[in-house]
Amino acid sequence: MTLLTIRNMKTDIDQYVVLHDISFDVPEGGVFVLLGRNGAGKTTTLRSIMGLWKPSPGSVLFKGEDITGLHTADIARKGIAYVPENMGIFGTLTVDENLILATASGRFDPARLARIHALFPALEQFRDKQAWSLSGGQKQMLSVARAIIEPRALILIDEPTKGLAPSIVDAMAEAFREIAQTTTILLVEQNFTFARSLGRDMAVIDDGRVAHSGSMEDFAADTALQDRLLSLSA
Numbered sequence: 001m002t003l004l005t006i007r008n009m010k011t012d013i014d015q016y017v018v019l020h021d022i023s024f025d026v027p028e029g030g031v032f033v034l035l036g037r038n039g040a041g042k043t044t045t046l047r048s049i050m051g052l053w054k055p056s057p058g059s060v061l062f063k064g065e066d067i068t069g070l071h072t073a074d075i076a077r078k079g080i081a082y083v084p085e086n087m088g089i090f091g092t093l094t095v096d097e098n099l100i101l102a103t104a105s106g107r108f109d110p111a112r113l114a115r116i117h118a119l120f121p122a123l124e125q126f127r128d129k130q131a132w133s134l135s136g137g138q139k140q141m142l143s144v145a146r147a148i149i150e151p152r153a154l155i156l157i158d159e160p161t162k163g164l165a166p167s168i169v170d171a172m173a174e175a176f177r178e179i180a181q182t183t184t185i186l187l188v189e190q191n192f193t194f195a196r197s198l199g200r201d202m203a204v205i206d207d208g209r210v211a212h213s214g215s216m217e218d219f220a221a222d223t224a225l226q227d228r229l230l231s232l233s234a
């Protein structure tokens with residue numbers, strides 16, 4: 001089943017056309033990866049889905065319902081969470097306070113909190129520490145944990161491995177595999193090794209357009225296409 005359908009999305013920021021024409025389908029379940037060079041329009045695509053930029057024209061369908069133009073809070077209430085590149089956590093609040101703030105009710109579901117602690121043990125160990133004092137990897141884990149503190153159908157995650165050590169990237173990949181059992185992940189990623197280890201389907205954005213979409217398996221096997229679209233060997 002298709003969970004998210006993007007059709008002919010065009011997004012202007014001030015007088016600039018940033019997204020010219022974006023269309024792709026995210027199937028329910030697993031990890032869908034958006035790849036592309038710096039400045040291609042990946043973050044703008046996530047922000048447009050979330051209603052932080054207003055695409056016009058174009059449409060975003062979530063579970064078949066047109067959510068284009070809805071307020072961001074209403075889009076979130078439909079079951080979509082966003083983990084931005086800057087992580088969006090509150091440095092002077094503790095780990096637990098950051099998680100509580102991400103709930104609608106202001107209370108933890110103990111079973112969900114236990115699952116998060118199993119996924120990211122550091123968040124249990126440092127639950128009373130202020131978030132600014134965490135390592136880069138732990139902050140990233142906290143930002144992902146905030147997105148799954150309540151059940152969601154879809155989480156949009158922007159470059160979670162940026163600046164992280166390889167061992168932390170491996171731990172993140174493990175956690176994402178587990179999360180993707182129950183929650184579809186739309187992942188923007190520059191780390192191709194990480195992306196290909198997780199992604200089932202993928203699309204490449206280039207200059208505000210979808211330059212390629214298909215299975216990750218086929219894309220990973222086509223080094224000429226990777227070089228052309230991502231300049232991986234440049």
Ligand SMILES: Nc1ncnc2c1ncn2[C@@H]1O[C@H](COP(=O)(O)OP(=O)(O)OP(=O)(O)O)[C@@H](O)[C@H]1O
Nearest residue numbers: 013014016018036037038039040041042043044045
């Ligand atoms: N607030 C803004 N005002 C003007 N232009 C913007 C704004 N935000 C993004 N852009 C431009 O839109 C284009 C796409 O940016 P976007 O952040 O979506 O790219 P990206 O693919 O996520 O890149 P990166 O991998 O570097 O994060 C870039 O040329 C960028 O300069």
